[in-house]
Amino acid sequence: MKKSFCYSTAVSQSSCSADMSSSPSYSQASTGSPKQNGNGPASSDPEAPKLCLGSSWLCRKHEVPGWMFILCLGVVVVIFLISAICISKLPHPAECPTDWIQLSSRCYYLSDNRRAWNASEEFCNSHGASLLVIMDNTKKDLDKLNTHGDFWIGLRRDQNKWKWVDGTDYDGKVEGYQNGRQLHCAHRNEGIGALDCSTQRLFICSKTARGPLS
Structure with a gap:
């Protein structure tokens, strides 16, 4: 097992530095948190795709503000309701029975x-x-x-x-x-x-x- 401390002598300090650089615990401390594996938490890499509010197909790499999504959804609902009301008020064609x-x-x-x-x-x-x-x-x-x-x-x-x-x-x-x-x-x-x-x-x-x- 490698020692985790070093003597202050010049010779021992140089060898200690080599030992510490090769140590896993030292590598993690110097580089920050370990890299993400397949089952690990989400990466903090700024180049990684950001999640969007709503369906995943709506955007993959660019984040859509929540208020914009809600606004668009509201507009669609209003248009649908207005169309339904207009269609319901259209005069339905009158019909007569057969032979009339x-x-x-x-x-x-x-x-x-x-x-x-x-x-x-x-x-x-x-x-x-x-x-x-x-x-x-x-x-x-x-x-x-x-x-x-x-x-x-x-x-x-x-x-x-x-x-x-x-x-x-x-x-x-x-x-x-x-x-x-x-x-x-x-x-x-x-x-x-x-x-x-x-x-x-x-x-x-x-x-x-x-x-x-x-």
Whole structure:
């Protein structure tokens, strides 16, 4: 075993210096802490890569300040939330059921079989609709539908007044008599006339388009 002390003589001191320089304990003391091995603590070498706040792929050799990462993350979250709100407020396309015709925001069903007025209204009601109520906005649709021939509409005599099935009054004139007998159900041909409610006629149903519908 090598001695850890030296005599003050010139000869012994020179040999002691050689012994101490070769000693492991002396080597560690003179060079600082031992070099890092594979399982040792992180090196203090200034050239070594620095860790970054966040994912390791974000940066390898340059440190990103924590406040900058948080700021960028906040901006991304805000943009995502704004986009989600805008998309949710976009009008969804309205749809009509199969075999119905869509014009603007309304759906129309043109029957291909004849029914009495009451049976026609019941059929329309079963599909969330009613017999056609002719208003200013539906008159243009009727021209586009290019309907010909007569068909039941949603107009009926209520006591001495003609009313649409939505409860609004009809201010126009209806020929409501046939051979002196009062008629109660309206149909549309070239104009609006009245027929016996048991008469078999084609009909048109109408309702507001709502999407999506089945």
